[in-house]
Amino acid sequence: MTDTELLNTLALLRVEGVGDIVAKRLINHCGSAEAVFKAKKSQILAIEGIGEILYNNLKNTHVFTLAEAEMKFIATSGIKPLFYLEPNYPERLKHCIDGPVLLFSSGTINLENRKTISIVGTRQMTSYGSDLCRKLIEDLAPLDPVIISGFAYGVDIHAHIIAMEQNLQTIGVVAHGLNQVYPKVHKKYVAKMEENGGFLTEFWSISNPDKENFVRRNRIVAGLSEATVIIESADRGGSLITANIANDYNRDVFAVPGRVTDKYSMGCNNLIKSQRASLLTDAADLIYMLNWQLEEKKDKPIQKQLFVMLEPEEQKVYDYLQKKGKELMDIIALECEMPIFRLSSLLLTMELKGVIRPLPGKLFEAI
CATH class of the missing domain: 1.10.150.20 (5' to 3' exonuclease, C-terminal subdomain)
Structure with missing residues (x-):
């Protein structure tokens, strides 16, 4: 430009x-x-x-x-402007009718041909949400997804930190200009995020983190990604707005269920109950619904480990696939007499152990 x-x-x-x-x-x-x-x-x-x-x-x-x-300001700050008609503008955001004409970018963001998910939720995250957020990102790490969130307190910053620990690219979408950091206490994470990822905003340097900006920010969080995951939410909150926007964009939405008496599970439970989100219990649910495949890297081929220890249920599935060859997930579940949700979790674990691999069309085979 x-x-x-x-x-x-x-x-x-x-x-x-x-x-x-x-x-x-x-x-x-x-x-x-x-x-x-x-x-x-x-x-x-x-x-x-x-x-x-x-x-x-x-x-x-x-x-x-x-x-x-x-x-x-742009010329002296090193910020990169992204115009909606140019190739460097995020492809998924181009398909959103109200996507920003201009985005401002800092860091080393690369969204080309990348798996992307947004992870959002309450600022008052509980230990339940924290544990599940960590396990989700750690289990997704072999697929090298980009983790997008809003750099806010609670679920947002937790998702960014875990992504950095797993050496995943992570992007913070902020509700103000890139001349400031909000919340200020998160300034210590900025340099690390910009090493592998960075920040995006539509707001100018004169913009402060005003309340109305966060609602506008949420449409970018939803529009950038293939799917939005709600970890925890009360019956009202910004993450529910993000979920609704993602639905409007015809993107997948996932919500983590919780006890009906838990304040910060009410929003997620309502999303699932009203069929505005798919129930998410682990990474396998997301991988199955998005049809993500674990890609083998040419420089680091995934090989079957010798003497891999399998749990009894995993061994049952492995023995079946060795005997049968490649098979559909639904048929595996039927023949091995286990529910789909349990099998999907087992298949992911076995894939990470290097004893099976996914094939197009939701087929699996033993290695």
Whole structure:
């Protein structure tokens, strides 16, 4: 993106009455943000939903003064602007009608051809949520997913920390400009996150972490990923907003169930009860629903370990696959007389032990 294009795009986003949807409509019709400002009145008024008031607002040159100030910040901070029509813009977010026209990025983010999940939840996380969040990310680590969250207290920062411990790329989507850190106590994690991942925001350097910004931030969290996981949530909260947005984007949503008497399981239980989320008990549930496969790395091939210790149920499944060859999960469950949810967990464990491998079409075979 050239400096001229960036300046005009920033200015357009400062025009009163222009949000992401309207800005995209204007740019798509005129060809660029610069062309929008140069367009004739008849051309602008021919665009659906655009009237005299907005046309007159486009004549306000003060928006360029604001844009120039932000350009100076971007140039001196090392922040990378991501434009929605360019290849470096997150692909999944391109498919969201209200996705930001511009994102600002710091760190070493790479989302190209990557498995991505968002993990969110309450800021008052319990030990139950903490333990399950850790096990989920640790069990997913061999698939090398990108872990996305909101860098807030509770589930968010916990997910980022565990991802870093597992050497996974992790991205914090923040509700303010990248000239500040919020919460300030999380500043100690910034450098480490930017080494393998980093931060994304749509907000300018003049933006503070105001309450309304967090709702806007949530649509980016939902839009970036293949699926959103809610670890714990009360009956109201930002994570439920993220779940609803993910549903609107036709993305998978998973929720961890809890006791009906637990305050911070009420939101998750309600999502599952109303069929707005799939029940999640372990990583195998997510892997099965998203049809993720454990990819063998060419430099580190996964080999069957000698003398692997298998639990009795694992041995039963392994013996069946050795005798039968590749088979569908549903048939394995039927023949081995165990429920799907239990089998899916066993298959993941056995895959990590290197004794079976998944095949396309939800087939499995012994190695």
